[in-house]
Amino acid sequence: MLTLHHLENSRSQRILWLLEELQCPYTLQRYRRDPGNLLAPPELRAIHPLGKSPVLTDGELVLAESGAIVEYLIETRDNGQLKPPAGTQASLDYRYWLHYAEGSAMPLLLMSLVFSRLDRPPMPWLLRPLAGMIARGVQGRFLDPQLKLHLEHVDRHLAGSGWFAGDRLSGADIQMSFVLEAAHSRVPLARTLPHIGDFLARIHARPAWRAALEKGGAYAYA
Numbered sequence: 001m002l003t004l005h006h007l008e009n010s011r012s013q014r015i016l017w018l019l020e021e022l023q024c025p026y027t028l029q030r031y032r033r034d035p036g037n038l039l040a041p042p043e044l045r046a047i048h049p050l051g052k053s054p055v056l057t058d059g060e061l062v063l064a065e066s067g068a069i070v071e072y073l074i075e076t077r078d079n080g081q082l083k084p085p086a087g088t089q090a091s092l093d094y095r096y097w098l099h100y101a102e103g104s105a106m107p108l109l110l111m112s113l114v115f116s117r118l119d120r121p122p123m124p125w126l127l128r129p130l131a132g133m134i135a136r137g138v139q140g141r142f143l144d145p146q147l148k149l150h151l152e153h154v155d156r157h158l159a160g161s162g163w164f165a166g167d168r169l170s171g172a173d174i175q176m177s178f179v180l181e182a183a184h185s186r187v188p189l190a191r192t193l194p195h196i197g198d199f200l201a202r203i204h205a206r207p208a209w210r211a212a213l214e215k216g217g218a219y220a221y222a
Contacts, residue, residue: 002026005047005055007040008033009219011066011178012054016216018070018174020208024077028215066178067098070171082171090166093157097164097172105150105179112143112186151183151190158195162202169206177203 004019006012006028019026031041031053045051048064056063056072063069074083084090116139119132154176157164164172180200183190190196203209213219 001059003029003057005029005031005044005053005057006216007031007044007053008217010040010053013212013216013219014174014178015054015056015066015069015073017177017209017212018073018082018171020211020215021082021169021174021206022073022077023208024073030217065102067102067175070098070175074171082169082174084166084170088166090170094165094170094172097157098175101175101179105154105176106182108143108146108150109179109182109186112139112147115139115143116186147183147187148189151187151193151196154180155193155195158199162195162198169203173199173203 004015004026006016031044040051048055048062054069056069063072084094115135118135119128161167164176180196
């Protein structure tokens with residue numbers, strides 16, 4: 001039996017959505033973040049040594065990392081609907097976006113989040129003005145231009161079929177969903193790009209996405 005170890009406000013939300021799309025039996029184990037530091041609780045380390053989410057268990061098998069879990073579930077539980085046929089352009093796009101999500105996009109969004117909070121506690125108050133000045137410099141000179149480059153790249157691709165790999169939903173869309181939800185929440189530019197907005201509206205309308213939200217609970221990306 002599959003068990004998803006689901007941490008609130010985390011990347012595991014997209015794995016929950018994938019499980020609902022696959023309509024396969026699974027158990028959901030929910031965890032709450034520490035209210036002080038927002039980290040995952042120590043109970044998750046009993047499942048995987050890094051103590052992060054998502055973690056999927058399938059009998060004795062323990063899998064971490066969203067991309068690896070997406071690939072495993074599609075290889076073992078899908079009927080061919082969520083992965084394009086091999087040897088097609090859609091298959092190449094599938095592989096690219098599946099890895100792009102965490103390899104290129106999320107590091108920028110994470111850096112942007114970190115620098116936006118650099119002048120706040122626990123930074124000592126005497127250092128906050130300097131930290132804020134450094135953060136604004138990095139944000140304006142590096143992060144904002146890079147986020148613009150990447151988000152416009154994503155929006156141009158979605159201008160085609162509206163999906164990331166082929167003309168229907170695939171595992172690449174599920175993997176990219178967290179990226180675009182986070183960008184839409186944190187980066188004003190993302191809310192002005194029409195094809196990203198259309199993509200988010202399209203996935204939010206899916207019954208499986210709504211079922212995952214109901215089971216996993218409300219979450220925030222900011």
